[in-house]
Amino acid sequence: MTTRSAIRFALLALAALAFAEPSARAADTPDPVADAKAFQKFFTQKFPKVKLEDFVNGPYSMNEDMHRQWEEKEQFPPYEFALEAGKDMFSKPFKNGKTYADCFPNGGIGIRQNYPYFDEKEGEVVTLELALNRCREANGEAPVSYVKDEMASLTAYMAYTSRGKPMDIKIPNDLRALEAYENGKRYFYTRRGQLNFSCATCHVQSPGERIRAEILAPALGIMNAMPIYRSEWSGMGTTSRRFTTCNSQIRGVPLNPQDEEYRDLEYYLSYVSNGLPISGPGARP
């Protein structure tokens, strides 16, 4: 742990001690459970006609014309090929004979809804993409790019095996995990870039409305559809790709894929959508 985070840890620990009585919760003590409840309530109240589980379909739940186009394409989705490629990649052994299945619980099948998780040993958030590259490195393979096809196909396949399962992110009883969650939340609500937008500007303030020609997706359930096949990309793209391009689009300087803040952001966003089904790989305009 760095000195800075050690100091933060100590301060939080002190704060926690000061407010030890559960009944005397200070207004600024992190409360993810309350956050998630409030988050979901905000969206269900804003869109009373949208079923809770449909929020994971992003803009398609916000607009009838788009919904029909999406339904037609979902009959036989363009991402079939990326999905098949992902399945092949996932089962192909590394040079040392091991496979991705050896790195994950349940052989990597049906576990996507547990990512990201807080690794208490490493003291950081581990996303699915990070875990896949760590698996590669642990088995003597070079990591793959977080923003290209291979990672997209792999995460697409893993998401597919979890389709329908409710998002199930855990925050262990560890102040560092709580801090990572708060860090992600802070990132989400902080304005940045020349356009001075925060993630919330589009995805909390304006879901269902247009930004230029695009209909904005609600933040609720937004991670459940990852990775996404975008018509705009004519291909499958990862969470990392989406985060970095989004930063560029608001004329901000993107972080590196899988930088701490992005992972914390994913942690926060996934947690507040707990209970909503995994719909990945998703399709988007």
Place this chain on the structure above:
Amino acid sequence: MTLAHPFSATRRLILQSAGSVALLGLGGLSFGPAPALAAANDKYPEDAFKQKSDADAIKVLYGKTHEASDKVKLDAPEIAENGAVVPISVTTTLTDVISISFFVSENPNALAASYQIPAGTVPSVANRLKMAKTCNVTAIVESGGKLYSAVKEVKVTVGGCGG
């Protein structure tokens, strides 16, 4: 492997001289004896695909004029989510349909796709087309020797040709 080529020898010669050597590749498909196609235009309409406007493409493809008909139901979005993949379909209650085609008026070449409907096939097609910009999509149905059409304007905000 030897097989019966679905095209007649005459057409093959015409195609060869037109430079459409590629279509001889159909010989690689083991389709068995040449099927009796009811459609008059069973060869690839290369020339029609080269035309720019709807009118010229329809003229070259069919050699007839068309009339609007409410028996042709064209289904296309109001605003395409993305011009690269616009789901468009047509269904009709007309009978004796032998051909259904789709034209996108502002594409570099208006004819997007043409379908041959043999007897026994339902006159209904769903496909996904590219649209360069907001314009009219026209569906033509050839039934009983005449052409019937339906038109719909589809708005496109992000052009589908990759720009």
Place this chain on the structure above:
Amino acid sequence: MASTIRVRAISNGDTTEVQALIQHPMDSGFVKDAQGQVIPAHFIQQLTFEHGGKTVFVADWGPAVSKDPYVKFAFKGGNKGDEIKIGWVDNKGASDATTAKIQ
């Protein structure tokens, strides 16, 4: 190498509904790559479906058909277990064919 053609053929009583999704770039010849070079036209020209030795559907395509093209149609007849033959040829002379069973 796996076929580029994915087919779903479902028997609905007296008709069979067929959906096909094909892996193909369908390059129009109008797009330039990152270096400014035109990506040459590369698209499926004709796609044919056969059942019981009879052609049931032919698609004549130009480059305005979307990448990884899709088509859906239906024909009268066809029973569960019957085979459907599908084949395509593109403007470069390449082709692919496959068979699928009606579900």
